[in-house]
Amino acid sequence: MRYSGWRVLAEGLRGNRGWKPAWRDPAPAAEYDAVIVGGGGHGLSTAYYLAKNHGLKRIAVLEKGWLGGGNAGRNTTIVRNTYMMPGNSGFYSFSLKLWEKLESELNYNVMFSQRGLVMLFHSDGQRDAYVRRGNAMINQGDDAVLLDREGLRDLIPYLDYDNARFPIYGALLHPRGGTARHDAVAWGYARAADRRGVDLIQNCEVTGIDIEGGRVRGVQTTRGAIRAGKVGIMVAGRSGQVAAMAGMRLPVESHILQAFVTEGLKPAIDHVISFGMGHFYISQSDKGGLVFGGDLDFHASYAQRGNLPRAEQVMEAAMTLMPVIGRAKVLRSWGGIMDMTPDGSPIIDRTGIDGLYLNCGWNYGGFKATPASGWCMAHLMATGEPHDLARRFRLDRFATGHLIDEEGTGHQHNLH
Amino acid sequence: MRLTCPLCGPRDRREYSCLGAEDYLNRPGAGAAPEAWDAYLHLRDNPAGRARDLWYHEGGCREWLLVTRSTVTHEVFAVELVAGRSGAAE
Numbered sequence: 001m002r003y004s005g006w007r008v009l010a011e012g013l014r015g016n017r018g019w020k021p022a023w024r025d026p027a028p029a030a031e032y033d034a035v036i037v038g039g040g041g042h043g044l045s046t047a048y049y050l051a052k053n054h055g056l057k058r059i060a061v062l063e064k065g066w067l068g069g070g071n072a073g074r075n076t077t078i079v080r081n082t083y084m085m086p087g088n089s090g091f092y093s094f095s096l097k098l099w100e101k102l103e104s105e106l107n108y109n110v111m112f113s114q115r116g117l118v119m120l121f122h123s124d125g126q127r128d129a130y131v132r133r134g135n136a137m138i139n140q141g142d143d144a145v146l147l148d149r150e151g152l153r154d155l156i157p158y159l160d161y162d163n164a165r166f167p168i169y170g171a172l173l174h175p176r177g178g179t180a181r182h183d184a185v186a187w188g189y190a191r192a193a194d195r196r197g198v199d200l201i202q203n204c205e206v207t208g209i210d211i212e213g214g215r216v217r218g219v220q221t222t223r224g225a226i227r228a229g230k231v232g233i234m235v236a237g238r239s240g241q242v243a244a245m246a247g248m249r250l251p252v253e254s255h256i257l258q259a260f261v262t263e264g265l266k267p268a269i270d271h272v273i274s275f276g277m278g279h280f281y282i283s284q285s286d287k288g289g290l291v292f293g294g295d296l297d298f299h300a301s302y303a304q305r306g307n308l309p310r311a312e313q314v315m316e317a318a319m320t321l322m323p324v325i326g327r328a329k330v331l332r333s334w335g336g337i338m339d340m341t342p343d344g345s346p347i348i349d350r351t352g353i354d355g356l357y358l359n360c361g362w363n364y365g366g367f368k369a370t371p372a373s374g375w376c377m378a379h380l381m382a383t384g385e386p387h388d389l390a391r392r393f394r395l396d397r398f399a400t401g402h403l404i405d406e407e408g409t410g411h412q413h414n415l416h
Numbered sequence: 417m418r419l420t421c422p423l424c425g426p427r428d429r430r431e432y433s434c435l436g437a438e439d440y441l442n443r444p445g446a447g448a449a450p451e452a453w454d455a456y457l458h459l460r461d462n463p464a465g466r467a468r469d470l471w472y473h474e475g476g477c478r479e480w481l482l483v484t485r486s487t488v489t490h491e492v493f494a495v496e497l498v499a500g501r502s503g504a505a506e
Contacts, residue, residue, distance in 0.1 A: 240462030251458035253436065254487070299434040299471075302464045302488045307417045309430045342458050399454040412457065413436045 003107055022187065023194035028201050028223050032058045034381055035219055035228035037206050037242055038235040039063025041072040041182075042359055042366065044189035044200075045374025046232060046381070051196035053375070054382035059198045060228075062221060064205035068186025071236050074304075074336035075367040076259050076281065076293045078272055080117045080177035082144075084136035087392030087404040088345060093140050094389050095372030096176060102371060108188030110180045111286060117177030117272040118147075118156065120321075122166045126276055130172040137174070145173040156271065158324050166277040166320060177272060179283050185370055209245045209356070216246075216355040230381050232357045237302065237337025239360035246353055250360065251342055251398045253413045255296045256335045257364050258306035260314065262328040264288030273321075280317035282325075290328055292318060296338065296364070298414060306335045338364050344416035345404035348376050349386065349395040357381050358395060363416055417490050419483060422497050424476040431475030437461070438468040438482060441498070464488055470498065 011018050034050055036043045039061045050056045063069075079099050081092040103110055121127045134144035148170045153161060161168045190200055201223070208220035209231065218227035235242050237254045265288045274281040282292035294314035297306050311333060318325045341347065341361035346369070348359050359377045362369060376390035386393075392404055398411060409415045417429045437460050444452040461467075465488055471481045480498040485491060 238464070240460065241464055244461075249455070249459040249461065251460070252462055253460050254462055254464075300437070300462065300467060300469060300487050301490065303490055307429055307490075309428070398458040399450065413460070414434065 003109075022191045023200055026199045026201065028060060028062075028204060028221065028226055029058070029199065031218075031227040032060045032199070033228065034059045034230040034232065035226060036061045036232045036234060037219065038070075038233070039067040039190075039200060039202065040070050040234065040236060041068065041186050041189065041370040042236075042362075042373045042377065043232075043234040044068075044186055044193055045370050046234060046359070046377040047198045047374075048189050048193040048196065049375050049378035050382060051193060051198055053378055056382060057197060059193075060226065061193070061198060061200050062204045062206055062219070062226070063200070063202045064222075066202050067190050067200060068183055071336045071338075071366060072186045072370075073183055074259065074334055075182055076283070076291050077179045077182045077285075077367060078117070078177070078281065078283065079112070079180055079368040080174055080272070081140070081142050081368075082117070082119065082133065082137060082172075082174055082177070083406060084133050084140075085345075085404050085406050088406055089136065089140045091372055091376070091389045091393075092368065093142050094375075095369050096142065098371035098375065099180065099368075100176075102185075102188070106188040106192045108184060108191060110184040110188050112178065112180040113286075114176050114178040115271050115283075117174040117274070118152070119172045119174070119274050120152075120159075120276040121169050121171065122276045123169065127169055134172050143175050145175065147171045147173050156273065159322050160320065163320060179272060179285075181286070182367060185367075189370075189374070206242060206245070209242075211246060211353055211356075214352075214354055216353055230355045230357070232359060232377060232381050234359045234377065236339050236360065236362060236366065239339050239358075243358065246351065246356055248351060251395075252339045252361055253300050254302055255298065255338045255340050256301035256303060256306050257293065257296050257338045258310055258314065258333055258335045259291065259293040260311070260333045261285070261289040261291050261331050263331050265290065265328060275317055275321045278313075278317045278320075280314060280321060282318065289331065290325065296340070301335075302337055304335045304337060306333070338362070340413065340416060342398055342411040342413050342415075343403040343405045344407055344409075346373070346393050347395050348373065348380060348390040348393040350380070350384070351395065417492075419471065419481070419492060420495050421473050421476055421479070421481065422495060423479060424473065427473070427476055431473060432471045432481075433474050435470040435472060438470060440470055441482070441501075466493070
């Protein structure tokens with residue numbers, strides 16, 4: 001089924017009775033060429049690019065719940081490339097380029113909105129750091145504009161510029177940054193993958209990984225055994241449990257990250273704004289809700305809900321940055337399980353087991369990576385060799401010291 | 417979420433900071449292989465369910481605590497002092 005303006009009009013006249021499910025609901029086959037564990041954004045995009053870029057025919061995505069029901073549906077939908085470390089900057093730059101073509105690629109409205117991302121700075125030292133970051137972004141071929149205080153005030157007048165503790169000195173503007181509709185990204189990739197013959201199998205939890213002689217042979221699931229020569233693990237916060245089925249211990253700790261949304265308001269916040277003092281970021285959804293988040297709760301958790309101290313801290317940051325937000329009512333909050341690595345950067349790599357591939361460690365930045373992560377993971381699974389853009393996302397980099405420490409805080413859990 | 421400090425009694429989450437998994441209690445010896453240091457610093461069981469991790473009561477008695485709790489329900493089963501345990505961190 002193709003979507004078009006004409007189709008919407010015609011269905012409207014026919015009472016919308018002609019729409020069919022956007023993808024099939026197949027029973028698992030006994031064998032596939034490639035099995036992807038995890039039906040989130042990364043798993044679905046990997047399946048799509050495996051079929052499209054590499055011509056694989058027999059692919060299955062196994063999802064224990066429903067498609068896009070994990071972190072794909074729990075993030076704050078921000079897309080950007082504000083990275084500067086070798087390994088990260090080229091990868092996220094490529095991802096941003098894929099985002100810009102994604103809707104025509106998938107024939108799906110993912111509501112990608114390049115409304116501009118504004119990173120505030122609050123001291124001379126922080127301005128210097130952002131100038132350096134902006135130059136790195138420009139050298140990478142992306143865009144960055146340094147705004148002084150008055151330039152920023154013209155753009156965003158309602159911030160508390162003269163806050164006694166955190167006065168705003170200016171901002172680094174990333175015009176191509178923005179947001180996308182997170183669910184639609186999962187659905188768009190799902191539909192596009194299904195159209196290329198990928199079996200999307202929901203309510204199918206992987207319970208074991210079959211390994212013989214150092215080679216993966218398939219997986220055990222709640223819907224029976226499935227043979228496969230290639231298995232990719234893309235389960236974000238659950239990476240530790242699935243990797244343990246293959247006898248692996250990962251450099252990953254799963255932490256809870258909360259997010260919040262207010263009642264729907266008239267258009268008020270035109271950009272994505274990130275506070276430079278404390279971890280806080282906010283944008284307004286197309287429905288009108290102010291979507292915002294902060295830091296981790298900073299203890300390991302799989303609860304998908306957070307604790308009140310962090311909620312309080314996030315609200316305090318919001319009030320410090322834009323007191324006007326105090327009039328809005330928070331509608332709901334939720335949590336996602338972040339697969340945190342010691343250096344804050346992801347892993348896309350082979351494992352010690354032939355045919356078993358790992359994609360994890362997205363910390364709290366996985367959403368923007370969705371297209372490039374799938375692109376590079378598909379390359380890795382199809383060819384057995386890492387894609388050039390993901391070559392540094394190695395599983396063994398903590399042992400060898402080849403860290404990608406974007407924040408410069410060190411290689412220890414709980415620092416990112 | 418509250419933790420019951422053995423010295424201070426039940427206190428709010430805000431008084432504590434969490435360092436991470438109990439792996440930090442098992443520091444390798446000076447001559448240990450690089451793999452042992454990698455495991456100590458980076459590799460984690462990351463359990464969904466019963467877990468043991470290290471907390472610091474920085475807003476209270478400033479003792480290091482070994483907390484046994486569920487990472488799924490946030491239920492706390494036990495809080496012990498690290499001091500006095502064999503192999504306690506220096």
